[in-house]
Amino acid sequence: MSETSESKMSGVLEVYDAKKTDKLIITLEGIAGSETIGAIKKRIAQKKLTLTQERQALRTEPKGKPVSDDQKLSDLGVSSQKGVLYLRDLGPQIAWKTVFMAEYAGPLFVYPLFYFRPSFIYGESAANSVYHPAVIYAFFAWSFHYAKRLFETQFIHRFGNSTMPQFNLIKNCSYYWGFAAFVAYFVNHPLFTPPAFGDLQVYIGLVGFIISEFGNLSIHILLRNLRPAGTRERRIPKPDGNPLSLLFNYVSCPNYTYEVSSWIFFSIMVQSLPALIFTFAGFVQMTIWAQGKHRNYLKEFPDYPKSRKAIIPFVL
Known part of the structure; x- marks a missing residue:
């Protein structure tokens, strides 16, 4: 599938707490696989004002390593239809x-x-x-x-x-x-x-x-x-x-x-x-x-x- 056609697809991304994996922090809609982690952080910050971009460490697994802001969801194997990421709040920065x-x-x-x-x-x-x-x-x-x-x-x-x-x-x-x-x-x-x-x-x-x-x-x-x-x-x-x-x-x-x-x-x-x-x-x-x-x-x-x-x- 080309990146152009992929970017037209939209789905849901659920973001859970990396420490309490059953705790849903936020659900983002209209997500495309071509979106970067940096863009996801920005969207989270817009809805959760206390979670500024600097406080967020996003992971594909609860205990995995934080992924860089320039990586795309599709490159991380996160589904563009219904994906899941885990967030660790790094605290005030x-x-x-x-x-x-x-x-x-x-x-x-x-x-x-x-x-x-x-x-x-x-x-x-x-x-x-x-x-x-x-x-x-x-x-x-x-x-x-x-x-x-x-x-x-x-x-x-x-x-x-x-x-x-x-x-x-x-x-x-x-x-x-x-x-x-x-x-x-x-x-x-x-x-x-x-x-x-x-x-x-x-x-x-x-x-x-x-x-x-x-x-x-x-x-x-x-x-x-x-x-x-x-x-x-x-x-x-x-x-x-x-x-x-x-x-x-x-x-x-x-x-x-x-x-x-x-x-x-x-x-x-x-x-x-x-x-x-x-x-x-x-x-x-x-x-x-x-x-x-x-x-x-x-x-x-x-x-x-x-x-x-x-x-x-x-x-x-």
């Missing part, structure tokens, strides 16, 4: 960019609060204590990192999804703002202990941090260029001539590799246990993300390089 801007802005303002050693935190005599060079470099390194993140969020990142659950704003801000205070309190403390190996250790940490930061930025620019604006196109990422992008020959997510590397070198520079704890927590989370993306690459692209690891070359 908020824009990804809003969450990122909030979670990254916090550390940029929380850290200086401790750097300037206010008396209500460290006591009256704290302001007169001499700053070790490592403390000064750490302040500028921390500020540069989060200023870079804000810049990337505003001008570089292209998000595959436009929104995320509102709860993520509280969760993410608590993580970043809380760790900012935790790390800053000890690094900027008047009783800060200088690194054991002196200036050599400080400068190794500082140089390593700078290289890692620009490596991370390079990868983000490369990934941006892989996805044309306004699309969800996905391609196999490969080095683009920038030496810092060569890490793509070994791992699927070098942006995470460079991110972890930045904080390892930061921790070396200040020789701080709280900074190392922050680094480890970030590494655990980024490893989970990297492994998920690595699996998706292998599944989506048959010719994806099998020698690549997720985040650590040759290891993980």
Whole structure:
């Protein structure tokens, strides 16, 4: 049957709750097999005002994976006469960019609060204590990192999804703002202990941090260029001539590799246990993300390089 003749046919689509499969959410009439999931979401939102398009995850099976907005009902095997889909309400949503801007802005303002050693935190005599060079470099390194993140969020990142659950704003801000205070309190403390190996250790940490930061930025620019604006196109990422992008020959997510590397070198520079704890927590989370993306690459692209690891070359 041609698409033209199929589009003239109309039927009924029943949408059930994915968690309570016997609960009918809505019945849509005048449905054609050529309609996309995005169009179906729009029709649902028009009749169920609380179920905005961003809150909807439509599936062909109650426990199946959400289907993308550009897929047609006919491609999913949904009957154009009497079809069934299952909907999971994702809850109130908020824009990804809003969450990122909030979670990254916090550390940029929380850290200086401790750097300037206010008396209500460290006591009256704290302001007169001499700053070790490592403390000064750490302040500028921390500020540069989060200023870079804000810049990337505003001008570089292209998000595959436009929104995320509102709860993520509280969760993410608590993580970043809380760790900012935790790390800053000890690094900027008047009783800060200088690194054991002196200036050599400080400068190794500082140089390593700078290289890692620009490596991370390079990868983000490369990934941006892989996805044309306004699309969800996905391609196999490969080095683009920038030496810092060569890490793509070994791992699927070098942006995470460079991110972890930045904080390892930061921790070396200040020789701080709280900074190392922050680094480890970030590494655990980024490893989970990297492994998920690595699996998706292998599944989506048959010719994806099998020698690549997720985040650590040759290891993980």
